[in-house]
Amino acid sequence: MKSDVKQIAILVMSFLIGLIAFVLTHLYLRGERMRLDELRRRIEAGEERVKVLVANRPLPPGTTITSEDVASDDVPKSVLGGMAVGVGEFEQIDGKKLKMSLDRGEPILWSFVDTPYGPNAGLSSEVKRRLRAVSIPVGGASAVSGHVRPNDRVDVLGTFSLPSKTLPGEVETVTMTVLQNVTVLATGDQRAKDRTFMASNQRTRSQGYNTVTLEVTPHEAELLVFASNMKGTLSLSLRNQSDMGFLDERDLGTVNFDHLETRIPEYNKTRQETVIKNRLLP
Numbered sequence: 020m021k022s023d024v025k026q027i028a029i030l031v032m033s034f035l036i037g038l039i040a041f042v043l044t045h046l047y048l049r050g051e052r053m054r055l056d057e058l059r060r061r062i063e064a065g066e067e068r069v070k071v072l073v074a075n076r077p078l079p080p081g082t083t084i085t086s087e088d089v090a091s092d093d094v095p096k097s098v099l100g101g102m103a104v105g106v107g108e109f110e111q112i113d114g115k116k117l118k119m120s121l122d123r124g125e126p127i128l129w130s131f132v133d134t135p136y137g138p139n140a141g142l143s144s145e146v147k148r149r150l151r152a153v154s155i156p157v158g159g160a161s162a163v164s165g166h167v168r169p170n171d172r173v174d175v176l177g178t179f180s181l182p183s184k185t186l187p188g189e190v191e192t193v194t195m196t197v198l199q200n201v202t203v204l205a206t207g208d209q210r211a212k213d214r215t216f217m218a219s220n221q222r223t224r225s226q227g228y229n230t231v232t233l234e235v236t237p238h239e240a241e242l243l244v245f246a247s248n249m250k251g252t253l254s255l256s257l258r259n260q261s262d263m264g265f266l267d268e269r270d271l272g273t274v275n276f277d278h279l280e281t282r283i284p285e286y287n288k289t290r291q292e293t294v295i296k297n298r299l300l301p
Contacts, residue, residue, distance in 0.1 A: 024181065068093040072112075073104035074121040082117045084132070094126065096225070102128045111145075142232070145204060151240045152204050155247045156228035162206070165227060169210055170201045172258045175243070179251035197246055198239055198272050200258065204230040231255065249285040 076140055082088065091106045101125045116133045146152045155175070159165065167173060175198040183189040204210065207228025228241040235243060247253055 024123065026030075054187055068095055069103075070106040072106055072109060074123055074125050074127065076123050078117055078121045080120050084112050084115055084117065086113070090124075091123065092126070098203055100231045102130065104129060104132070142205060142210060146234060149236075150234050151231050151237055153204075153235055153243050154230045154232045155239045155243055155253050156229060157253055158227070158253055159230050162228070162231060163254065163255060163257045166204060167231060167255055167257055168202060169203055172231075172260060173201055173203060174199045174256040174258065175201060176254045176256055177246050177249075177251055178248075178254070179249050196266075197242065197253070198235065198265060199235075199288065201239075202234040203231060204234050206230075 027262050070091050070093050072089045073092045075088055078084075078088055086109070089109060094103070114128070114131050117131055118133050119238065121127065121131065142152060174196055176194060177197045178192065178194045180190050180192050183191045207230060233243070243253075
C-alpha cells in the first residue's frame with residue numbers, strides 16, 4: 020500500500036515538474052520571439068525603404084495586369100533583395116500576364132510576371148517600340164561629373180567647330196542644344212535593371228563610365244551618330260524628373276563668343292527670375 024502511494028506521488032511530481040518546465044520553456048520562447056520581433060521592427064524602421072508595386076486586389080494566375088490591379092507600398096530595401104517591380108517600372112509590366120496568384124498587398128516580383136524583363140534580360144527588352152538605343156561618348160564633367168544615372172532625363176548639348184556664317188572661309192566654335200528631354204537607358208554597362216536587382220551592391224553606386232546610352236527616335240539616332248563623329252564634344256545637361264517641357268529652338272539657337280558677349284546680361288536676368296520663381300513654388 021505504501022509503495023503504491025509512493026509511486027503515485029512520484030508520478031504526480033514528475034508531471035508537475037514536466038508541466039513547469041513546459042510553461043517556463045513556452046514563456047522563454049515567447050519572450051525571445053517578442054524580443055526578435057521588436058529588434059526586427061527597429062531595424063526596419065531605421066533601414067532605407069523603397070516603393071514597390073503590390074497587388075491592389077487578389078489576382079489569379081493569368082491575369083492581364085492593368086493600372087487598376089496595382090498599388091504602391093514601401094518596404095525595407097533588403098527584404099525583397101531587389102526582385103520587386105518598382106513604382107516607376109509599371110510600364111514594363113503593363114499588359115503582361117501573371118504566372119502565379121497574388122493576394123492583396125503582396126509585392127509583385129519580376130519572376131511572377133510573364134515578361135522578358137529581369138536581371139539577365141538584354142538592353143533590347145527595355146527599348147520602347149519605334150525607338151532606338153544609341154550610345155554616345157561622354158564622361159566626367161560631360162556627364163555632370165558622373166551623376167547621370169539610368170532612367171534620368173537629360174538634354175544633349177554639342178560643341179563643334181563649324182564654318183562661320185559671318186566670316187567666309189573662317190571657322191568658329193559654337194555650342195548648341197542637340198536634343199531635349201531624352202531618357203538615359205544605361206551609363207557604361209550599367210542599366211536601370213542592374214540598379215534594381217543589384218541595389219545592395221556598392222559597385223553600382225561607384226562605378227565609372229565613359230559612354231551613355233540614350234533612347235531616341237531613328238532620326239535622332241542619325242543626328243547623334245553624326246554629331247558624335249564630328250570634331251567636337253557632346254555634353255549632358257541633367258533635368259529634374261518632373262521637368263518634361265521643351266524650349267523653343269528659336270529661343271535656344273547657338274552660342275558663340277559674340278553671342279555670349281551680347282546676351283550675358285539677358286541670361287543673368289532670366290536666371291534670377293527663374294531662381295526666384297522656383298523659391299516661391301510649393
